[in-house]
Amino acid sequence: MPVPDSTGPAGFTGADDVRRRLAAAGHLVDDGLATALHLATVLGRPLLVEGEPGVGKTSCALAVAAALGTPLIRLQCYEGLTAGEALYEWNYQRQLLAVRLAEARGGALGEADLFTAEFLHERPLLKALRHPGPVPPVLLIDEIDRADDEFEALLFEFLGEHAITVPEVGTFAAERPPFVVLTSNRSRELHDALRRRCLYHWIDFPAPERAAEILRHAVPGAAEPLIASATAFVGRVRALDLDKPPGMAEAIDWLAALTALGVTRLVRADLLRTLSTLAKSPDDRTAVLAAFGAGAPGGRGEAHEEEASEA
Structure with missing residues (x-):
């Protein structure tokens, strides 16, 4: 398997370089994820990133x-x-047009003429x-x-060899293997064969200090007291038995909404x-x-700012 030059444009020079460059792109990562991303580019291996929804798996690939x-x-995978x-299809409209053009010129096209790379979609x-391009793309x-078990089997050749075999044409292998990031919310177990072909990293919901740092970076206009109280409140909400505990994506949206409304300190009305x-x-x-006693507007929801810490 080809190994990309980790010091060139196709990779990172190290975990510190990953953190710095992703931060410049608006995304903060810890040392564990930064190291995994660096190794994925150095070794030319796909990276499987798992974690609960909202912890930044997809946004990491974008960054x-x-x-x-x-x-x-x-x-985007789905059932x-x-x-x-996901892989390819034949461009039947173009094939049909080629057949008609050949017939108009008094010729004919055989099957070998129609099933070539130029007719692949x-x-x-x-x-x-x-x-x-000179720099390999990022494939997310x-x-x-969310995809079926059968779809995973279609990925084995691609993930292991950076190649796809089209029976009528042959095997397409990448000159510059793409940087592949797979994400999973663990709604089902993935096949061992897929996991073996990938490096792996689990993203936890960040600790309070780290969560505050991410919020500060994502919503630079937010007031510091609001960041502190929002971080603490999200942590308490996540401890409840909810259908969908808020992740960092929801925390960022909430802080951005509060900031857009001009809030600088969290109160129940907000x-x-x-x-x-x-x-x-x-x-x-x-x-x-119910858990935090934030009743209907006009009730405890109109309480003064000091009560926000109780929430």
Whole structure:
């Protein structure tokens, strides 16, 4: 397997370089993830990133593409995803046009003439392999756990050999292997054969200090007291038995909403009018309101600022 030059444009020079360049692209990563990203580029291996929703798996891949100055090619997985939607399909309209043009000129096209590379319609995986630029693209295979087991088997050749075999044409191998990031929310177990082909990293919800740093970076206009109280409140909400505990994505949205409303210190009235950014179901909203005594507007929700720390 080819090993990219880690000091060139196709990779990072080390974990510190990863952190610096991703931070410049608007995304903060810890040392563990930075090291995993660096090794993935050095070793030319796909990186499987798992974690609960909202911890920054997808945004990490977006930031890597921005940091490397290369295109992002995204394959969003879902139940029923097929090879034709992910790898390639034949361009039947173009084939038919070629047949009619040949007939108009008094000639004919055989099967070997029609099933060639020029009649292939590139889907994300083949597009990533055939990317012509000097810097390999970042290929994001997002939420692989949503696809069927059978779809995983279609990825084995691609992940292990950076190649796709088209029976009628042959094997397409990448001259410059794309940097592949797979994400999973662990809604189901992935096949061992897929895991063996990838490096692996688990993203935890960050500790309070780290969460505050991420919020500060993501919403630079937020007041420091608001960042502190929002971080603490999200941590308490995550301890509840919710259908969907808020992740960092929801925390960033909430802080951005509060800041947009001119809030500098968290009070219950502001919690009430912005709760939709944290609680994403009626049951979760009810649970949050019940747990922290934030009743209807005009009740305790109008309490003064000092009560925000109790929430």
